[in-house]
Amino acid sequence: MEKFILIPILFFGFIILISAFFIVNQQTAAIVERFGKFHSVRQSGLQLKIPLIDKIAGKLSLKIQQLDVIIETKTLDDVFVRLKVSVQYRVIKTKVYDAFYELDYPHEQITSYVFDVVRAEVPKMKLDDVFVKKDDVALAVKAELNEAMSTYGFDIIKTLVTDIDPDAQVKQAMNRINASEREKIAAQFEGDAQRILIVEKAKAEAESKRLQGQGIADQRREIARGLEESVEVLNRVGINSQEASALIVVTQHYDTLQSLGEETNSNLILLPNSPQAGSSMLNDMVASFTASNQIGEAMKNARKKEDD
Template sequence: MITFPIFIVLGLFLLFASFFTVKQQTAVVVERFGKFNSIRQSGLQLKIPVFDRIAGRVNLRIQQLDVVIETKTKDNVFVKMKVSVQFKVIQEKVYDAFYKLEYPHDQITSYVFDVVRAEVPKLILDDVFVRKDDIAIAVKRELNEAMMTYGYDIINTLVTDIDPDTQVKHAMNRINAADREKTAAEYEAEAQRIRIVAKAKAEAESKRLQGQGIADQRREIARGLVESVNQLNEVGINSQEASALIVVTQHYDTLQAVGADANSNLILLPNSPQAASDMLNNMVVSFAASNQVGEAMKKAGASKKSNKSQQANEDFGIDDSTNA
């Protein structure tokens, strides 16, 4: 009576011990009496109690291992590099992954150290930043060749961080700052030059237009003076008297313009009632004297030319009376 319940309990235990489940993206290695028996995939699985046992579970999902390496560049700068390796167990090679390699993370780390310390010393620090993808490709190629034998597939390798020595980073920052300041100074100098050139061109154009305006003004004044003199000549006033009259008229116009400004401090000298009359007389006398001097100079020039011609005839033996 007592043994019957024991057999029932034992039977239920053996029944439940015969079944086990395997999670998705996981493989289970089953051994029988310590020897490899089979590999079970996800789902409900059956094994022989006591004889079979689960030796281990293998993760088939993609895993990531971050490896930090300190090495030296070609220009003797020590850098710390972080290399992220993404890998997974090949489903068809679960046996190799479980039995051939006991510590896969250590194996992958060793290969990463070996490749990085072989590649980085060939490059200067600046090239390490530029060619980090080449380093990652070299690591992946070396790992694939080595880890494929053990049933591992290297999905990707990434150089996620490059950290030079602190003093080197400060020096690089100073170099970059100095270079940017130099560039900024060059741009500021170029902008200043452009402003100076533009200002000079504007001033030159202003002077040109100002000169053109003054020339046009004087041309119109001269044309007006000519017309005024011609009109005065028509009524019997000669050119000298007409010019003097125009000057006196301008003198009075100037006095009127000065008097119209209540705040003007300008004083014209001489400024007396008979100043205009004296100015007119002086100008007429000056014009007459100027005409006399001009006529005398013309006569002197003609006489001198005649003397030169007579001297030339005498030098060549020509008699003026004979020619006459």
């Protein structure tokens, strides 16, 4: 009979002994209460408590945690926008008591502060400034949270504005504005390119005309030099300048006719083009030269008489 009573006692004692030991995981803190009152904070490892007297009231993670808060608010230029703010926080190792007993729902407390700061800061900015100064908003949230949550044993590691989402109609309008700006810039570049092409073409044409004129001037200069040399050669054999000029003109006339005759596809007609054209041209030139000489002699004689 005593054996049957002893076995349950031993078994019950073994269970109580086993319950005296507990394990706390890495980066975790356990809150131990004695008779319902806070007794101690136990860190990671194998821990001992008094069975039936001490109990584990709860455990807190000491790891960095993240809370994403989505807020909808209005900007200074009356645009509704949704912001996603990510808050990274953790329990301060030396303030586990405060973190466990001061707040029942730390997530809700953090969310309330984020809402309060964002809705105080963003309405002061225009939509474009919200995108540019999102880091300023994040820093303002972090400063406010650190001041408030450190009292409750929480350390705010970092706050980030991870998303800014304006109203759908506003986004469409912004896209149209950006597209118009890009088209305007593209048109300006195309206009500049076209203007450069026109200027360069005009410069090329001007240079071509200049070179063409220079070539014609050089050609005429060489022709004049050749005529001068021809007249000098004819003068050496007793032909005066008037007769030499007439002879050169007639020679060039027949050379031109010959070159035209060699071009089978040419439709050019040189007037006059009769067989007697050369002799007629020569007679006319000689007559004109003779008349010119007579007029010149008469003018010289008249001057001499006036001088006398």
